[in-house]
Amino acid sequence: MKIQIKITLLFTLLAVAIILLLSGAVYYFANRYSFRDFYKRLEIRAIIAAKANLDSDVNNVSLYNEIRKEHLERLPAEQEYIVALDSLTKHSLQFPQQLYKQTLAEEKAFYRKGDLFYASLLYPEKNPTHMVVIAAKNEYSSQQLSNLRNILLTGLGVAIIAAASVGWLFSNEVLKPIRNISRQVNDINTHNLHLRLETDNRNRDEICALAETFNDMLNRLETSFDTQRNFVSNASHELRTPLTAIIGETELALAKSRDEAQYRAALGIILKEAERLNHITTSLLSLAQTGFNGQKLQLEPVRVDELLLSVQEAVHKIYPNRLHIDYSLMPEDDTKLTTVGNHQLLNLAISNIVLNGCKYSGSGKPVMLALTATRENILIIVKDQGIGIPEKELRFIFDPFFRASNSLSFKGYGIGLPLTRNILRMHHGDIAVSSVENQGTIVQVTLPIA
Incomplete structure (x- = not known):
């Protein structure tokens, strides 16, 4: 009906x-x-x-x-x-x-x-x-x-006809905006995701809120489709580059007989490109496994202060004495230091942020790591003094394979931050990045208290 x-x-x-x-x-x-x-x-x-x-x-x-x-x-x-x-x-x-x-x-x-x-x-x-x-x-x-009874019964009959007529006109008027929304939605497909539903800013009713909600969904879908297209394009390019290098170097080595030094040089190039290909493939698999729908996690209580100590220990092996933890903001209540999640994935997410800070800060500049809490959330703050991110490029940092224009001289593949965001989303958390070019970057991670 x-x-x-x-x-x-x-x-x-x-x-x-x-x-x-x-x-x-x-x-x-x-x-x-x-x-x-x-x-x-x-x-x-x-x-x-x-x-x-x-x-x-x-x-x-x-x-x-x-x-x-x-x-x-x-x-x-x-x-x-x-x-x-x-x-x-x-x-x-x-x-x-x-x-x-x-x-x-x-x-x-x-x-x-x-x-x-x-x-x-x-x-x-x-x-x-x-x-x-x-x-x-x-x-x-x-x-x-x-x-009187006859008059009331006659009036009731007339009232039924009048109520049905008015009800039909009333329902038609009420449903008219919804029909307009349905008509506009039917005109939208994968080829014109840029289209949006018309909204009346003067009339802020539930229908307008529905249209705005649908427009927000279209924004996310358009972003998702664009990201997917960019991901496929960039992934194919990143994978093709080392494969082309490996194939070309192998064909060059096999074209004629060479001495041992030339063979070693060729094998060295092949090994370097194979390692790069392995790193890209591993990153892509990790990114796919931690997609928004994600894999089923083995969840357990995780003490975030202990998690940061393990991150510091791992980072210290690569960048000795560069990471400093600020305990001054840490809450006195131990219950505010525990979240529910997967220790290994959270360690990977925080490590990616800290390693980026150390890598782009240059030699000798420290990276600060702080821990605090609100009534409902645990906050992890990472602050570096590195090259920063250009303001116009800040909104692209979570796109796979995207790298800021001032970071191309540093080794990297542009997968760390997208991977980190996916992991945090799987834990019902969030990440926010603010940066000033040539002054540094501040990253704030939010996790729910257990």
């Missing part, structure tokens, strides 16, 4: 339910008031009948009889009972026994039996000697209630 039909049905059912509730309330109170009004009319007739038949003043009797004759129209099936209490017994009752008992107890009473309504009272009030009962059918009120 289409959403528009569902909205129309729900709108109609809600409107009908409200109208039914109001109509029922109107009918109930009209019915109740009509009974109460009819009982009051019967009571007045009972009082006049008592005065006309039992009053000791002859003039009053004539006056009340005149009033009854001229102003009180006889009711349908009207009956009048005036009986003396001393001669009245429950066996001689011409009206319901319950009315008799209630009148004796409360001096007046009202009773209904089917379509016949009763009103009774004792007369006179102070020293009653007689009971006066008036009975009649409430045909006028029944007719009015019947007319």
Whole structure:
């Protein structure tokens, strides 16, 4: 069932339910008031009948009889009972026994039996000697209630048609922006990912938020497709270069007989290119294994302060006495130093950052490593005094094989930072890089506290 039909049905059912509730309330109170009004009319007739038949003043009797004759129209099936209490017994009752008992107890009473309504009272009030009962059918009120019921049912039918029509128009208007979004989305494919959904900045409603969310997704998809294309292009180029060198050097060595020194030189070149090819292949496999969907990790509690000590020990073997750990910001609460993750992968991620800092800082310049924590996250800060990254190139540093223009004289393949970011994402962490060219780089790693 289409959403528009569902909205129309729900709108109609809600409107009908409200109208039914109001109509029922109107009918109930009209019915109740009509009974109460009819009982009051019967009571007045009972009082006049008592005065006309039992009053000791002859003039009053004539006056009340005149009033009854001229102003009180006889009711349908009207009956009048005036009986003396001393001669009245429950066996001689011409009206319901319950009315008799209630009148004796409360001096007046009202009773209904089917379509016949009763009103009774004792007369006179102070020293009653007689009971006066008036009975009649409430045909006028029944007719009015019947007319009211027909009007309400007719109004309900009209309201159902009106509610369905308004609901259809309402749902059509509500769903119009969604239809526009669907139409625009159908026009977007892999060949025109640059297209975006139209958004109304003046109307910041949920539909606008949906369109913006979809545009954000398109931004990520476009970036992902571009990155994939660049990755394939760069990977093929990086792999082809050492293979071409190896093949060319081998063909050159085999072209004619050479002395031992020439063969050694050729084998040295082949070994160097093979090692480069091995490093690129290993990096690519690591990058693929730590893609955003990632492999299943063996997770365990990891003390980050101990992790940094192991990183320092590994870096010290390559760059002796270059890495210094600042313990001044370390939290006193040990629970804020533990995260959940894979020790080996986290070690690789932090090591990549620190080794980059040492490599691009030049000889003698220290690299600072600090550890601190907030209420929810552990922060690892790496600060170097190296060549920095040009501002315009900072947004590309996580693209595979990308290398800043001022780093080409340093050995590297541009895979370390993308690999590090993938590892941190697998651990629900994040990485932020800020840099000033020729002044240094600050890298902040965020990991959730266990």
